[in-house]
Amino acid sequence: MPELSRRHILGMGAGALVVxxxxxxxxxxxxxxxxxDAIMKFTGGxxxxxxLVTLDMPEIAxxxxxxxxxxSVDSPMTADNYVKSVLVVADGNPSAGVATFHFSPMSxxxxxxxxxxxxxxxxxxxxxxxxxxxxxxxQSVVKVTIGGxxx
Amino acid sequence: MGRKxxxxxxxxGAGLLALSTYGTAMADSTLxxxxxxxxxxxxxxxxxxEFRASETQDLQDDDFENPGYIWVDKGEDLWSExxxxxxxxxxxxHEDASESMKTAGAEFPKWSEKLQKPINLEQKINDxxxxxxxxxxxxxxxxxxxxxxxxxxxxxxxxxxNVQVDGPMAPFFEKGKDLYYQRVGQLDLACxxxxxxxxxxxxxxxxxxQGQTNGFPTYRLKWQKVxxxxxxxxxxxxxxRATPYKVGSDEFVNLELYLGYRGKGLPIESPAVRN
Amino acid sequence: MAKIKPRVxxxxxAKAGETITIKTIISHKMESGRRKDKKGNVIARRIINKFAxxxxxxxxxxxxxxxxxxxxxxxxxxxxxxxxxxxEFIWTDDNGDTYQKKQTIKVS
Numbered sequence: 348m349p350e351l352s353r354r355h356i357l358g359m360g361a362g363a364l365v366v367x368x369x370x371x372x373x374x375x376x377x378x379x380x381x382x383x384d385a386i387m388k389f390t391g392g393x394x395x396x397x398x399l400v401t402l403d404m405p406e407i408a409x410x411x412x413x414x415x416x417x418x419s420v421d422s423p424m425t426a427d428n429y430v431k432s433v434l435v436v437a438d439g440n441p442s443a444g445v446a447t448f449h450f451s452p453m454s455x456x457x458x459x460x461x462x463x464x465x466x467x468x469x470x471x472x473x474x475x476x477x478x479x480x481x482x483x484x485x486q487s488v489v490k491v492t493i494g495g496x497x498x
Numbered sequence: 499m500g501r502k503x504x505x506x507x508x509x510x511g512a513g514l515l516a517l518s519t520y521g522t523a524m525a526d527s528t529l530x531x532x533x534x535x536x537x538x539x540x541x542x543x544x545x546x547x548e549f550r551a552s553e554t555q556d557l558q559d560d561d562f563e564n565p566g567y568i569w570v571d572k573g574e575d576l577w578s579e580x581x582x583x584x585x586x587x588x589x590x591x592h593e594d595a596s597e598s599m600k601t602a603g604a605e606f607p608k609w610s611e612k613l614q615k616p617i618n619l620e621q622k623i624n625d626x627x628x629x630x631x632x633x634x635x636x637x638x639x640x641x642x643x644x645x646x647x648x649x650x651x652x653x654x655x656x657x658x659x660n661v662q663v664d665g666p667m668a669p670f671f672e673k674g675k676d677l678y679y680q681r682v683g684q685l686d687l688a689c690x691x692x693x694x695x696x697x698x699x700x701x702x703x704x705x706x707x708q709g710q711t712n713g714f715p716t717y718r719l720k721w722q723k724v725x726x727x728x729x730x731x732x733x734x735x736x737x738x739r740a741t742p743y744k745v746g747s748d749e750f751v752n753l754e755l756y757l758g759y760r761g762k763g764l765p766i767e768s769p770a771v772r773n
Numbered sequence: 774m775a776k777i778k779p780r781v782x783x784x785x786x787a788k789a790g791e792t793i794t795i796k797t798i799i800s801h802k803m804e805s806g807r808r809k810d811k812k813g814n815v816i817a818r819r820i821i822n823k824f825a826x827x828x829x830x831x832x833x834x835x836x837x838x839x840x841x842x843x844x845x846x847x848x849x850x851x852x853x854x855x856x857x858x859x860x861e862f863i864w865t866d867d868n869g870d871t872y873q874k875k876q877t878i879k880v881s
Contacts, residue, residue, distance in 0.1 A: 409551040410719035410773045413843045424853075440841055441807060448850070449835040453828065455792030455853030459836070462843040464805075492703035562782045565845045568800040571778060641776070722802075722844035 382438035386474055386484070389434045389447075395474050395484035400433075402473045402485040403460075411465045411491040418448065420457035420475045420483070430457035431476045439469025465491045529698075532763045539694060540708065545764050546772055549698075549707040554719065558771040566648060566717035566769025569641075569724045573649020576642060582633025588646075591630065595653050603654030603766050607755045609666055616670050616755050619647050620726065621746060638745040644724050648715045651768035658765060659712050661758030670748075674756025677749060683740030689753075704773075709734075710761040711754065713770025724769055727754055777801055779874045781862055786879045787854045795826065795834075798847045799864050799872060805840035821846055823865040829858040854880050 386395070403417035420430045429452045435445040448459045457475070465471070472486040529549070531542035547555060557563055578589040592598040607616040610625075617625065620638060623646055627633040636643035663671040681688045692701065693709035700706070714727040728745040731753060735742035743749040779799040787793050799821060806818025818840060826834040834850045852860070857880045864872045 405551065405553050407551070409554045412722050413719040415553050415557075417849075437841060442839065442841065444839040445841040446839060447837040449832075449837075451833050453831070453833040453853055454851055456851040458849075458851055459834075460847075460849040461836075462847050464841050464843050562780070562796050562798070563847065565798065565847070568778060568780070568798065568845060571780065572776065572800075 381443040382436045382470070382472060385436045385443045386434065386472065389474055389476065390482045393482055395482040397483065397485070399483040400473050400475050400485040402471065402487045404471055404487040404489050406488075407490045407492065408465055411467070413462045414465050414489060414491075415460065416445075416463050416471065417460040418458065418473045422457050422477070424450070424452055424454055424457055426452045427478065429454075429478045431478055433457070433459070433476070434474045435463075435471065436474075437463070437465060437469055437471050440464070440466045445471070465489055467491050535762055538760075538762070540760065543710070543761060543764055544697070544708050545761075545767065546707040546710050546713055547767060547770065549705050550771075550773060554771055554773060557717075558767065564717065564769065564771055566715070566724050566771060567652075569645045569648035569715065569717075570652045570769060572641065572645035573647070573652075576646055577649060582627065582631035584630065584632040586631050588626070588631075595650065599650050599653040601654055601657050601660075603651035603768060604657040604660050605662070607661060607751055607758065609662065614666075615748065616667055616751055618727075618751050618754050619650065620728075621751070623647065623650070639726060639729055644715055644726065647726065648724055648769045651715065651766060654766040655768065656765050658763045659758055659761045661755060661762075663755065663759045667755065670752045671755055671759065673749075674752035674754070677753050678756055678760075682735065683738035685738040687738040689734070708760070709757070710764055711757045712761050712764040713767040713772065715768060716770045716772050719771070719773050727757075777866075777870075777872055779862065779864060779872050781860075781874050781876055783852075783860065783876060783878065785877075786881070789855050789880050790853065791880075792851050792853045793878075794849065794851055795860070796847070796849045797824070797826075797862055797874075798845060800845050801864075801866075803840065803842060803844045803846060807840070819867045821864045822867055823863075824848055825863045825865075826850070826852070827861045827863070828852060828854070829856075830861075854878060856880050 399421045401419045403419070404414065408414040416435065418433050418435065420433065422428065422430045424430065430450045432450065433448045435447070436443040437445050445463050446461060450457050468488070468490045470486050470488055472484055474482055474484040476482055529544050531544045534540050534543050547558065557565070561567055577595055578587050580587045603619070606619040606622065608622070610617045620643055623643065624635040628635055678689045689709060692706050697706050697708045711727050714730070715724045716730070717724050726745065728750045731750050732742040732745065777800055779797065782796040784793050801821050802819070803821065804816055804819045806815065808816045810816055820838065820840050822838050824836040824838060824846070825832055833852050836848060838846065857878065859875055859877045862874045866872070
């Protein structure tokens with residue numbers, strides 16, 4: 348049994364990090380059902396189209412407890428053409444739902460920012476419901492790491 | 499058995515290499531630093547701010563977006579609240595905090611003639627409460643004490659850290675210094691092993707800072723609230739599997755004094771935002 | 774829980790038809806209901822579950838909030854102002870409490 352030097356302990360941690368990042372695709376597939384269910388419930392079964400939605404998130408979260416997230420939807424926000432609401436889900440959290448923003452023509456712009464909790468590396472998906480009944484979505488992969496010492 | 503071991507070593511090796519490359523990249527980017535005084539242990543003094551991701555820095559830069567300001571606000575309310583048998587509030591004696599507390603945050607721990615040892619800001623506040631206001635002490639990590647230290651120290655924002663370490667402070671400064679370099683815990687690590695020898699490097703996926711205290715009380719994303727310097731010291735000691743000293747202990751006040759010296763000249767950033 | 778304090782930031786004045794940015798934050802632990810105490814018992818969920826921004830009584834922005842929103846929930850959003858009036862911000866707690874903040878804007 349090799350002596351557990353500090354370098355070895357740090358190396359073990361590094362190994363764990365590499366392994367978990369390799370397994371992203373698998374965990375994404377597994378965790379998707381809750382998120383997909385939430386999205387389907389929101390759209391009434393319709394599959395959202397690409398485009399119009401921008402999801403602004405960091406590539407690597409400084410800390411999974413507080414991750415800034417910004418959503419913006421390209422829309423004139425007039426009385427007959429506006430964004431009704433935007434659903435945000437995270438497919439690797441214990442519960443997929445994060446928030447649902449409700450806009451109105453008086454919003455001026457369909458933009459909202461907040462801060463969310465991410466339990467681990469996962470996809471965050473934003474789905475916009477437009478006043479004409481259509482749905483658009485965007486998604487972002489956010490890496491969440493386990494801290495070394497302060498973590 | 500041999501083949502399995504070599505596969506694990508390859509993965510570990512790749513992981514370590516990947517991390518160390520990332521670490522070097524972070525260390526190479528220019529971090530704002532200030533020149534230390536003569537005979538200082540560091541060749542450059544860098545605030546913890548510089549080691550954080552840009553999203554975290556953005557949070558600190560905006561007084562409204564900075565969640566730490568929730569506590570500053572609460573502290574401001576408490577400042578003019580009468581408490582204790584003497585019927586006074588902090589404002590009764592100290593009036594406008596933006597004037598009376600302008601450099602206080604940058605100068606603690608300070609010498610206490612009464613106790614014949616250094617005391618820090620939390621202790622000074624409680625001392626004022628019990629002696630002058632005839633009010634109860636606030637618990638160390640209570641909402642009230644955190645709010646008051648956040649409010650008071652934020653008045654010194656931008657002021658350079660400037661603690662007195664000579665004269666009667668000298669022996670306590672030396673004790674703090676000894677603690678800083680003393681290996682402790684199962685992991686047998688001293689503060690210096692990470693914060694002096696390895697700042698700018700990664701420990702697993704955390705980027706090590708110099709462990710400065712110019713931002714305390716700090717809103718840590720991990721804590722999701724503001725916390726004191728001593729809370730952070732305890733956390734660090736637990737991380738190296740050592741039995742931590744108590745908040746408000748002589749050991750931690752001495753360490754805080756020594757760290758004030760290590761951060762000499764850094765601007766007060768309280769309430770800072772860190773990971 | 775400690776005193777719950779909302780803060781809002783928006784301009785005091787604007788031009789008619791201008792879209793302003795509003796920032797809000799409220800101190801709240803946002804206890805997710807997933808944490809356990811030292812004895813192993815689940816700590817009961819208690820979060821702010823709704824946020825609404827009204828202008829002269831009409832809701833212009835709202836958010837349905839889940840435990841995945843961080844502690845001390847922060848929201849930034851926009852509002853198109855046409856006339857002078859009062860904004861009202863309302864946060865709803867799981868325990869039934871509501872917290873409010875009002876601010877007037879002068880529109881010319």
